[in-house]
Amino acid sequence: MVHELLGINNNRIDLSRVPGISKDLREVVLSAENDEFYANNMHLNFAEIGSNIKNLMEDFQKKKPKEQQKLESIADMKAFVENYPQFKKMSGTVSKHVTVVGELSRLVSERNLLEVSEVEQELACQNDHSSALQNVKRLLQNPRVTEFDAARLVMLYALHYERHSSNSLPGLMMDLRNKGVSEKYRKLVSAVIEYGGKRVRGSDLFSPKDAVAITKQFLKGLKGVENVYTQHQPFLHETLDHLIKGKLKENLYPYLGPSTLRDRPQDIIVFIIGGATYEEALTVYNLNRTTPGVRIVLGGTTVHNTKSFLDEVLASGLHSRSKETSQVTSRSASRR
Template sequence: DFSLTTFQIITKEYELFDFRKTEVPPLLLILDRSDDAITPLLNQWTYQAMVHELLGLNNNRIDLSRVPGISKDLREVVLSAENDEFYANNLYLNFGEIGTNIKNLMEDFQRKRPKGQQKLESISDMKAFVDNYPQFKKMSGTVSKHVTVVGELSRLVSERQLMEVSEVEQELACQNDHSSAQQSVRRLLQNPRLSELDAVRLVMLYALRYERHSSSILPSLMDELSRRGVSERHRRMVQSVVEYGGKRVRGSDLIALTDAVAITKQFFKGLKGVENVYTQHQPLLHDTLDQLIKGRLKDSQFPYLGASSLRDRPQDIIVFLIGGATYEEALTVYNLNRCTPGVRIVLGGSSIHNTKSFLEEVTLATAHGGDRPQGSGRHGNRR
């Protein structure tokens, strides 16, 4: 057992872990990715998460070499909160707010140039402005970089119709209306502009959400994927995701009945032509940490391993997600740290997933793991 082995190592090598003494010992919370297979499948709308989902972040680097018309000096860019103030200030903001912030920076520069001032009404206007002022690119490489990144994100959102896709994803993840959900998924699957990845993950979300529904239309949706020409590899992944994170495996109640009236669509409107949508979903990690901080976490689901029982409210919480964390969960931890005085939470994981890397994880886990006993997805332990 991973948690027991970790505890034995820490006990044996106690001098390595002999940090400053605190009134309440730090707590290590070990979780399993298979308990929440929905979060890594969702499109994201905050800057950092969106960049990783659509462009891919690898060691803080983004490969933009395939972006149409990209200049040589922007084929690979670095996004690091340590040395990029704009990124540090915006990585948790939604897409519309980021565009507005870039627009404000560029308008400040324009005000210093009384001649030839032009309106910046869209991301296309901003890109044209940067291209027309080489000296601006030289003076403000950071802004030029972010205009390029946001411009490419905007292009992909439009090309893949991700606002419409995201709306249905959120409906599947958060609401409990099977009739509406199946109609929405069918409608999108008939859209020829829907990418293969977006089509298959909609079916994955449906399969997880309505896994045991008496009127499930999963076989029909699988037939629709086949008619669309979705590869056999991707079609097989639908069942793999259910094997990895379905009801038989989960140690928690990932999908609770939700009153649809209580769900409010949140529109984030920024630049003209850019409208970010739908942030209803909260990762399971949010509820787990909230219950932990309030002292309501069930020992039956999260057995405590330590010298004594957990009596005091934890002050330092280290979360480690076996199977990988996501930037949406990083945002959850960021918000909890801001809103919970006296509690410090650190998030770690075996990797940071976007949808593509998560599906690779699922493929490896289901190919080598075989059938897991019921409830074995939970490695969660508190220490």
Template sequence: MVYTQSEILQKEVYLFERLDSANREVMKHLKAICFLRPTKENVEFLIQELRRPKYSIYFIYFSNVISKSDVKALAEADEQEVVAEVQEFYGDYIAVNPHVFSLNLLGCCQGRSWDPAQLSRTTQGLTALLLSLKKCPMIRYQLSSEPAKRLAECVKQVITKEYELFDFRRTEVPPLLLILDRSDDAITPLLNQWTYQAMVHELLGINNNRIDLSRVPGISKDLREVVLSAENDEFYANNMYLNFAEIGSNIKNLMEDFQRRKPKEQQKLESIADMKAFVENYPQFKKMSGTVSKHVTVVGELSRLVAERNLLEVSEVEQELACQNDHSSALQNVRRLLQNPKVTELDAARLVMLYALHYERHSSNSLPGLLTELRNRGVSERHRKLVAAVVEYGGKRVRGSDLFSPKDAVAITKQFLKGLKGVENVYTQHQPLLQETLDQLIKGRLRDSQYPYLGPNTLRDRPQDVIVFIIGGATYEEALAVYNLNRTNPGVRIVLGGTTIHNTKR
């Protein structure tokens, strides 16, 4: 996530070993750089290493704050005086995009309460982020969420305890940490996506910038696993927030540009299949544009899945469930898709989950009938049980905000005008709740009664530096919303983080 192996090699680092690997050779001609989290286990591994050192000198870097007692234990183990340096480099989190981070944690809460180990890990990750950005923030949290309040208190305790580390130069407007709970918006992670990064994660899964393509029909060996990183891939950086149609068009433009430079190699590029054939037929193109061949493969697989799973139709109904308030039409469309054999078990369950969340208290609620239809079409009990679980997790009783409130006349007019300009289409009507929350925050209108400050102090001015953290995970749709807010509000910088980055399967 931070460095490619080739970049590390350029720094003359030639050997990569795990500290817990038992059969490492003694290599006294080499110096060792150790980068690790300051956990009990890691400190113990390091103590054992220093008692029997395999390298000549050790430079030790911890990704978070290490206790004085652990430093003392390491010093006592270093009888041969091989340690040259011990430092804290605050990198105890995963930097996903320039404005997005994750802690790669799944299942952080047990019911409505924190798992104690996950609360500790989340506190560590969040305080490491603050230290790396040199921020000592004021803290606001979602009042309807006990886990949000608990995390806010834990972060505040660390800031108070480590006050010397957090003694940064004061800014005119203090930074703000806003802690939210995923349960306030369980809709966003359930929707199919149509912008590149979000779509890849939803349909293929992005794990530490890696995409597993091994199940793609007819995939070549060198493309079984690919890396998508905006830092090392210009095409991805320029296209990650564009919609699916634009990406196909941009790949086509790149290939046509190559063809213009090689006039003998003219070939029609009318479809994704044409593009794949072009890449396979021209090894020279593949060599010159490995990046593009990778994206042709990824886009080709996305295209195949969209057709195979009937996702255009599924997504249209999802958007209706998320954004409209016509119960009769929504119910009719969900039932129609439940009869369609192309709709997968996951997509069928997802549609019923969205219906259950939106129309939970509707007078004509037909959830029992939809659950019966799921059972009749052979949807597994595991998927059927998720419907009740998602309502328990993010239903009306739990939410602090109203996800489905009818829009006022001004908002409806704005949306209509936007539609006329072609800014929106039927697959991207939905805006995550986070967008509205942050919009209110940067305008100074976010209610203290719903998002109180921790402690007596409050911000007098509109915030300029905002870190928003979602317990239960953020999404790439929300990452896009934050990207757009940063772009359209030049005086504001927002960083989004979560315990994980969601897709429906997570």
């Protein structure tokens, strides 16, 4: 989330544009090696981190009974850090994390990201086309949703429902135009399909075909999920799970050695040319934690967020080849 909204470059976050930021916090470092709080919380979600910061502050207040202050929001936490330099000195880096979480909270509210993220999860993890289309169209009408977020929603819709019998991409493209989304982002919708659409994908990212996967998805739908914002698991999770269980398809993942993999691998090195993501890093962390006897290392040429990934798509030249497609889409929408 930090990398997606603020950007992390060599463990550094540029906070210089944050309203009212102090000089010593214009650039902060997130490093598990030198930051105990970050090391203990780096794999937790947004709400859990906020709760842990609050607990730390409340523990400090118990030691200083005269310095009681309500801590019911991120704003309260920021005010607490500013008002009590003793805590700032004692806590070391916690004030930095209060600032980062505070800025994340501001952006989430300003850009309506709770609703946007919930619909993104629905697009990635569910198969209800009617509901997905209705929710995307609703958010495209919301003035708080930025052109970047609007385009990303349409990209996810386009990738998932590319060949659906009721595909409404032309209409959504017209909605983007009416919303004032720049041509750059509208072109990217077609470019992303060309980059990762069904025609070029080696596996189906959205609709499981085998009976076990379909059953799991069905049961998950019946039970619901504890957190609608963390439903998605990257495709790497399924790939590694199959590798550990000896179920990888040889035609997709050829290997050297015996004709069959009899023993479960103990050391697995994954290197993704083109870039990995922090979500994939979390998947590897969880698999290492829950699979005794297996050690997985993840590497890549970069660590992507949406912006850096789309920049690469632009640099690939796909956007120029998709110009004609974009124009055809617009004309089709106009005829409708």
